[in-house]
Amino acid sequence: MATSQPRTSRAEQRQKTENRILTAARRLFADSGYDRTTIRAIAAEAKTDPGLVMRYFGSKKELFALVAEIAPDEPVTGTPEQAAEHLLTSLGDKLEAEPSATLAMLRSMLTHPEAAKEVRAAVTNQQRDAAAAFPGDDAVLRAGLIGALTLGTVLGRHLLRLDGLRDAPPEAITALLRPCFHALVDGEAEHAADGQR
Amino acid sequence: MATSQPRTSRAEQRQKTENRILTAARRLFADSGYDRTTIRAIAAEAKTDPGLVMRYFGSKKELFALVAEIAPDEPVTGTPEQAAEHLLTSLGDKLEAEPSATLAMLRSMLTHPEAAKEVRAAVTNQQRDAAAAFPGDDAVLRAGLIGALTLGTVLGRHLLRLDGLRDAPPEAITALLRPCFHALVDGEAEHAADGQR
DNA sequence: GTCTATAGCCCGATAGAC
């Protein structure tokens, strides 16, 4: 009547397998993007079989949606100067280490429509409330530019691994971009091509 | 002995078909990236059949390599201020209209290794000789940042189509980025997080 | 030369054995 009690129960074993699958999926999606990552490869890296992956997570699309995510940024508030510093700090964090869940999303954003939607939504969100903290009537454009610059810098560091960007200390990069961000927040475009300020 | 002379010779007809294939391939690669673009779809859009596409261009990889390209930027020279203005003008051109050959490359750069190599090479090239025109010992990093910012802005406009960036006049964007570029060229990082300049 | 038919492969997903 009494069932034997193994050292690791079935439930525990299943949990471990699920976690191995999730970790493998995150890594492979981040490395190769949605299309080039196969259920078979995920199963192999997680040391299980493709059938289990499908059984646990339903479909490749669902698995991607589960492991790829962009952590929402903290809302931007305060004076323009505080907003700029906040955005710089946030960029510094992304440069320090971007979780592979985010890299999976970024890697796929140009070719997987679902990922494109997520990235657009994340940037647009941040853009909307950043713009509210900026003076001037082209605040949305300037906030969008900050989003684009941030994205370009993160891409250059983690995905394209450009010279210099690849291994510079995050503070060196944010220090260099500080004048950029403050200029964009304040909205002081310079008009002359030849006069220097 | 004399062969009849049709109004459009076989050679002309073939030329026209090849051109239709090339145009279709550029458009589809730019829209959907390397993996999601199929030879079948290219043939359908060019109003031919997949066999001919393969016959004319050998393989999907070769066709992509033929139609996707990044036009090399003009070399950066002159004083730091001139270099900054040159890079801004170059960015303005890319914002005005990016050829679909380039968009095809950019669309695929995160998931197709060949495209990644090409984009890296293009950025690194520009970065190298830009750095030579900059003062300071972290010139390579600053030049790399300008490359990353440029890439982010172009991506935001043409591929992600972010609010504001999508339809702003190029001059409005370059005007806003002018202080950024000049600051990065000169290498005047601001150090204090709380003091404003 | 142009196009049709299909080979050969790998995929995501499923059914059923254990």
Add this chain to the structure above:
DNA sequence: GTCTATCGGGCTATAGAC
């Protein structure tokens, strides 16, 4: 519950009919 075998379908690439 876990895993194996396989289905149905899409792809690139090729072979052969016209």
